Amino acid sequence: MAHITLNNVSFSYRYFPSISGGLLKSNAGLKSHLVFKDFNLEINDGDRVALLGVNGAGKSTLLKVMAGVYTPEQGTVTTEGKIYSFFGRSIGVMPQLSGLENLEIRGLLLNLPDKIIQEKIKQIIDFTELGDAIYRPVSTYSMGMKTRLTFGMLMFVEADIMLIDEGLGAGDKFFLEKAQAFIESLLDSSKILVFANHSMELIKKFCNKAILIDSGQIVQFGAIEEVIKRYNHLRHIEIYKE
């Protein structure tokens, strides 16, 4: 039984200020930016949740809080089940390494045994059809090839909870169909999906629920069609205001 519960979570992230200003102007000190205040959320078995919201609404931060990367300063985050967080950051971590080495590191990062890593890598190479390019440094990859490798990295796991941030692009048309079929099969094996993506096509395909976030608050949480309607309405208002 997988679930994620956020109870009265408050979180602000900290950052070093921008480097603008004169050469001799100090930019020391951490700034703090409040993202969530008294945030409550419960996601249960079988929920495939899309995170919707304008840029900067807090979608990525929410995913990081769920993944345990960020610890909230107040409130509690409880999760049950094996989590796989995929925020698309690892691809090109070391662009001078080959696709194969990037895959190996991914496997090690997930703490998988060698045997499984090798098996999975074989499957991934077949699936992504990268062929000999898998031995070339990732820095030489085209966008489409990087997308394929990113999808490949998703194949490593059978987790109960999958947290996926944007970064899953489309790739070429032919590959897209294959990737969709794969994600569907992946979703059968994992129990919860939390998915942040700007592609409505992907969201509608994979999710049954959605959360609309605005300025760190849940505007609506429910069945996907209704939330998307509300989201479009909200976006429309924003465009209209401009």
Place this chain on the structure above:
Amino acid sequence: MSLIKDIKNGYARKKLWKRLAVLELKSRYQGAVIGSFWIVLTLMLKVFMLSLVYTMVLDRDFKEYVMFLAIGVLTWNFISAVIVTSGTVFKKATNFLLEIKLPHSTFVFQNIYREVISLIMYQLFAIPLVIILKGWSFVSIVWLWALFGYVLIVLNAFFINFWLGWLATRFRDIQPMLSSVIMIIFLVTPILWPPPAEYANSLYFQLNPFYHLLELIRAPMLHNQIPVLSFQVAIGLLVFNMAICFAFYHKVKNRLVYWL
């Protein structure tokens, strides 16, 4: 999670950090014909060139000086590399740390392991050099103390890496400071020149912890002596570094990711 648990869990990811460390070393020499052998070659060039000039400047016997320099420089290379890279140890791991919750020590292990590999490669040059110059009879059981000295240096490096890493991630002035301070320490510590006999016991040297760390290796290997005071200093330093890490771990453990 306590620091001990962090270190235990970090050690358990040894396949990850070993792999990352080796790839990092290799990536520095990507495309180079002699590859990672550059690690040793740079040291050889440095020792040879410096020996040529400094035996003249200091009016020393070439054989004695070249050994003194080789052992000193390679040990210093390890110490300085650890200190300078501790400024970036967590920053470099940003992409990992922001995606998956990992023990901090994973990346400290990575950093130290990488430098220990370099250290071992340096020894492939230094030990044969000493044996060629002095013959097999020069090798003695006292050298084991040098090995123990390295163990102490590496342990110190591990904990220094932790707290300097945290400090440099939080306070961005530390990293640029480290690189310049380390240069000054290099010049004021007896690495290029042996301390003049009449000043060897002066506080100027005795209060310099780096001098003692170097003596841990040089005294047993070059003079067949066990540097008792230096061992005491090194153990004291270790206790100090560990104390800092234990004192600050619980304050830093959840915040590190915000500072990246």
